[in-house]
Amino acid sequence: xxxxxxxxxxxxxKHHRGATKAHKLLKRPDRLIGLILLGxxxxxxxxSSIVTxxxxxxxxxxxxxxxxxxxxxxxxxxxxVTPKTLAAIRPESLAFLSAWIYVxxxxxxxxxxxxxxxxxxxxxxxxxxxxxxxxxxxINKEELRSIVSEADSLMPTRYHNMMLSxxxxxxxxxxxxxTPRNEIIGIDLEDPIETIIEVLQNSRHTRLPVYKKSINRxxxxxxxxxxxxxxxQPEFDKQHITKNLIKxxxxxxxxxxxxxxxxxxxxxxxxxxxxxxxxxxxxxVTLEDLLxxxxxxxxxxxxxxFKQSDGSYLVDASLTVRELNxxxxxxxxxxxxxxxxxxxxxFMETIPEPGTSLKLHGYxxxxxxxxxxxxxxxxxxxxxxxHH
Numbered sequence: 001x002x003x004x005x006x007x008x009x010x011x012x013x014k015h016h017r018g019a020t021k022a023h024k025l026l027k028r029p030d031r032l033i034g035l036i037l038l039g040x041x042x043x044x045x046x047x048s049s050i051v052t053x054x055x056x057x058x059x060x061x062x063x064x065x066x067x068x069x070x071x072x073x074x075x076x077x078x079x080x081v082t083p084k085t086l087a088a089i090r091p092e093s094l095a096f097l098s099a100w101i102y103v104x105x106x107x108x109x110x111x112x113x114x115x116x117x118x119x120x121x122x123x124x125x126x127x128x129x130x131x132x133x134x135x136x137x138x139i140n141k142e143e144l145r146s147i148v149s150e151a152d153s154l155m156p157t158r159y160h161n162m163m164l165s166x167x168x169x170x171x172x173x174x175x176x177x178x179t180p181r182n183e184i185i186g187i188d189l190e191d192p193i194e195t196i197i198e199v200l201q202n203s204r205h206t207r208l209p210v211y212k213k214s215i216n217r218x219x220x221x222x223x224x225x226x227x228x229x230x231x232x233q234p235e236f237d238k239q240h241i242t243k244n245l246i247k248x249x250x251x252x253x254x255x256x257x258x259x260x261x262x263x264x265x266x267x268x269x270x271x272x273x274x275x276x277x278x279x280x281x282x283x284x285v286t287l288e289d290l291l292x293x294x295x296x297x298x299x300x301x302x303x304x305x306f307k308q309s310d311g312s313y314l315v316d317a318s319l320t321v322r323e324l325n326x327x328x329x330x331x332x333x334x335x336x337x338x339x340x341x342x343x344x345x346x347f348m349e350t351i352p353e354p355g356t357s358l359k360l361h362g363y364x365x366x367x368x369x370x371x372x373x374x375x376x377x378x379x380x381x382x383x384x385x386x387h388h
Contacts, residue, residue: 003091018096178283220245311382317341
């Protein structure tokens with residue numbers, strides 16, 4: 001009963017004969033328990049009968065109590081505590097060995113076991129318990145996450161983190177990984193042609209949004225490879241850009257990451273604009289952003305987190321809460337604001353001045369820099385693990 005069912009299924013797939021028999025027995029635990037208890041009780045009753053007879057013959061009726069005490073101790077040590085403790089510690093060894101005995105015994109005593117189970121199942125049904133409906137062992141997402149979390153010694157750290165990230169995909173939305181609107185690098189067709197060429201030549205991104213005045217008036221995406229091929233032409237103008245645009249793709253802000261990954265795959269696109277319920281652009285997301293959630297940083301960039309010698313962290317406040325949690329292995333809440341700046345402003349209900357100290361959801365923080373509209377840099381002070 002204590003055997004690891006998932007390891008058992010693995011061994012069955014590898015055609016382990018003892019595991020196959022044990023798995024077959026565990027498909028009907030009511031019959032297995034019936035058989036074991038049938039033998040168990042028969043042996044106990046038989047033993048007490050024999051001890052009673054022996055006690056009377058040796059010392060009369062007064063010796064029955066002594067015999068009962070000796071038998072209780074013997075059964076407790078040799079038939080209950082010792083073998084069951086061993087079975088709890090080494091369930092596979094005993095299960096695979098005993099399965100060879102239980103399978104033929106079940107066939108021999110099947111009529112008795114069947115009658116016992118029939119009566120027991122009818123009694124259980126009176127209390128609303130149906131044995132046939134409770135056989136399938138299932139595991140939910142949180143239990144699977146716990147199993148993976150405890151399996152860190154069985155695999156390299158990077159793969160372990162990837163598996164945990166995949167399990168967390170369902171709880172994250174596109175808003176958690178997008179590039180915020182104020183950080184989007186794009187081409188404004190209202191700018192002079194010289195400025196546009198400079199943006200194209202200096203861009204680190206392969207696809208750029210093209211818009212007029214505001215990102216809300218986006219016309220499409222321009223592939224850098226296409227653009228650079230005709231920027232060298234003397235007659236290059238803005239019409240060359242508008243003629244080579246890829247149709248813009250819009251993503252609702254609360255779309256789950258795993259759903260969006262499937263959309264990207266089905267539509268064969270790699271980039272989209274995140275919009276709110278009014279159609280206003282909130283940010284930009286790429287396929288690489290989604291993959292980064294699983295595999296971690298695709299490139300070694302300066303993420304704006306600097307660990308100090310005293311154990312504190314200097315953090316760029318525009319960093320997302322999820323990214324900081326990933327880097328520092330913390331548990332700041334991700335349900336509300338998506339950036340450290342947003343989290344602090346929501347917590348303080350104002351934009352704090354430099355030098356302000358606060359305890360942000362259990363993490364001691366000092367405000368280092370701010371501008372007119374936001375906090376720009378903070379310091380997370382050292383704290384004792386387990387006190388946040």
